[in-house]
Amino acid sequence: MASRSLFVAALQTAGVPGDPAATLAQFERHVRALRSTFDCLELVVSPELHLMALTSLLDADGLPSEEELAVDIPGELTERLGALARETELWLIPGTVFERVDGGVANTALVLSPAGELVASYRKCFPWQPYETTQPGTRTVCFDIDGVGRFGIAICHDGAFPEIFRSLAWHGAEAIFQLVLTGTSDREAETVIARAGAIVNQVAVVNVNAAAPVGNGRSLVIDPEGAVRYEAGVGEEVVTAVLDLDQVQRVRERGSFGINKLWEEMDRVGPGLELPLYGGSYRPRPR
Numbered sequence: 001m002a003s004r005s006l007f008v009a010a011l012q013t014a015g016v017p018g019d020p021a022a023t024l025a026q027f028e029r030h031v032r033a034l035r036s037t038f039d040c041l042e043l044v045v046s047p048e049l050h051l052m053a054l055t056s057l058l059d060a061d062g063l064p065s066e067e068e069l070a071v072d073i074p075g076e077l078t079e080r081l082g083a084l085a086r087e088t089e090l091w092l093i094p095g096t097v098f099e100r101v102d103g104g105v106a107n108t109a110l111v112l113s114p115a116g117e118l119v120a121s122y123r124k125c126f127p128w129q130p131y132e133t134t135q136p137g138t139r140t141v142c143f144d145i146d147g148v149g150r151f152g153i154a155i156c157h158d159g160a161f162p163e164i165f166r167s168l169a170w171h172g173a174e175a176i177f178q179l180v181l182t183g184t185s186d187r188e189a190e191t192v193i194a195r196a197g198a199i200v201n202q203v204a205v206v207n208v209n210a211a212a213p214v215g216n217g218r219s220l221v222i223d224p225e226g227a228v229r230y231e232a233g234v235g236e237e238v239v240t241a242v243l244d245l246d247q248v249q250r251v252r253e254r255g256s257f258g259i260n261k262l263w264e265e266m267d268r269v270g271p272g273l274e275l276p277l278y279g280g281s282y283r284p285r286p287r
Contacts, residue, residue, distance in 0.1 A: 004148050004245035006175070009034050010206055010221075011046040012237045014214040015053040018063055023053040024077075027094060028084055034238065035088040042145075043091035047210040048156050048181035049107065050095035051077070056183055056213045066105045066134065070098040073108060074118050082116035089114045091145065095179055096124070096155055098134070107134040109153045109179055111143050119143050124155040125164060132157075140167040149245040152176040152203075159193050159207075162200070169201035170285050174224075174248040180209040183216050191220060191231070199226035202252050202262060204243050211236040224251045 011030055015023030031044050052069050071077045077097065085092045092112040099108040099121075107127060111120040123137025142152045152168030154176055159165070168176055176197070182190060187209070198205045205222040209215045217234035221241040232239050255261040263285070270282030 002147075004249075006145065006148050006243045006245065007038070007040050007042045008206060008241050008243055009038065009041055009044050010208040010219055010239040010241075011044065011050075012208060012211050012217055012219045012232050012235075012239055013046065013050070014211045014236065015050055017055040017059065017214075018053055020051060020053045020069065023051055024080070027051060031084055031088055031090065031092065035090060038240070041090065043093065045093040045177050045179070045206060045208055046095040047208050047215065048096045048109075048179040049098070050181075050210065051097055054181070054214060059213075066098045070100045070105045073097070073099045073110070073121055078110060078112070078118050081110065081112050082118065085112040085114055086116035093153070093177055093179070099123070101135055104133075104135045106137060107132070107155060108137075109141075109155055111153065120153065122153040122155070124158060126158050126161050128157040140164060140171065142168060142171050142173050149174045149248075154178040156180045156182065156190075159190060159197060162197065165197040165201050165203065169203050172286065173203060174245050175204040175206065175243050178205060178207040180207060180219075181215055182209055183212075183214060187216050187218055191218060194220055195222055195226045195228065198222040198224060199256065200262065202248065202256060204245075204248055206239075206241065206243070208239065224248045225256045 096107050096109045099106045107124040109122045113119045120141050120143040122141035125137045127134045142150050144150050150172040152173030154164050194205050194207045202224045204224050207220040209219050211217050212234045217232050219232040219239050221229045252263050267284045
C-alpha cells in the first residue's frame with residue numbers, strides 16, 4: 001500500500017498594508033516562487049485575512065471597513081485564485097477573506113484544488129468577540145484530497161473552543177489547517193491550545209500566523225501526538241512540512257505513545273455517556 005503524505009508550505013508573511021490588490025499580486029509571486037523551488041510541493045497555505053492587507057492593531061485607523069473590503073464568493077477573487085492554482089498545479093488555502101453575506105460580512109477561508117475549483121469554503125464559527133464583528137458561521141468544514149486524506153479548516157479563535165477541532169476530527173479530518181492572525185500577548189496560549197487539540201483528537205495541525213508587524217508569528221507544525229515538529233520565529237518565513245497521514249492512522253490505531261487509544265475508547269464507552277450539555281449522548285463516528 002502506498003504511503004499517504006502531503007508536502008505543505010505555510011507562508012508566515014504579511015501583506016502590503018492597506019493594498020489588497022498589491023497583496024494579491026504578492027501572494028501570486030510567492031506561490032509561483034514556491035512552485036519553482038520545491039518540486040514535490042502540493043499545498044500552500046497563508047494566514048487569516050492575509051489577502052485583505054490588514055495592518056497591525058496600532059495602525060488600523062483609516063483603513064477600509066470590512067464591508068468595503070468584502071468580496072463575493074464565488075467571484076472575481078476566487079476566479080483569479082483558481083487560475084493560479086491551475087497554473088501551479090497546487091492546492092491553495094490563501095488565508096481567509098471578508099465575504100459578503102446576508103446580514104453583513106463573514107470571515108471565510110477558501111480551499112482551491114489544482115484544477116482551479118473552489119472545493120470548500122468555511123466561515124469562522126467563533127469570531128474574536130467583541131473585537132471582531134463578522135457574522136459567525138454555523139458549520140465545520142472538511143475537504144478531501146484523493147489518495148491522501150481528509151483535512152479540516154479552523155480559523156484563529158476557533159481553537160479556543162474544543163468543539164471545533166473535535167467536530168473536524170469526528171468527521172474524519174486527519175490534519176487541520178488553522179489560519180491565524182494574532183499580534184497580541186495570548187499567542188503563547190494559542191500554541192498550547194493547538195498542541196492540546198492535536199493530542200486529544202490525534203490529528204496533525206498546521207497553525208500559520210501572520211508575520212510581524214501584522215502578527216507575531218510562531219507558526220507551528222504539530223504531529224498527532226502533540227509534538228511540535230517546527231515553530232517559526234516572528235518574521236517572514238516559509239514553513240515546510242511533509243504531513244504523514246499514515247502516522248495519524250497508526251496513532252489512532254495503536255494509541256498515542258503506543259498506549260492511549262482515545263478514539264477506540266470514545267467509540268466504545270462514549271455512547272453510554274450522558275452529555276446533557278449537547279442535548280444527548282455520544283454517537284460513534286461515521287465510517
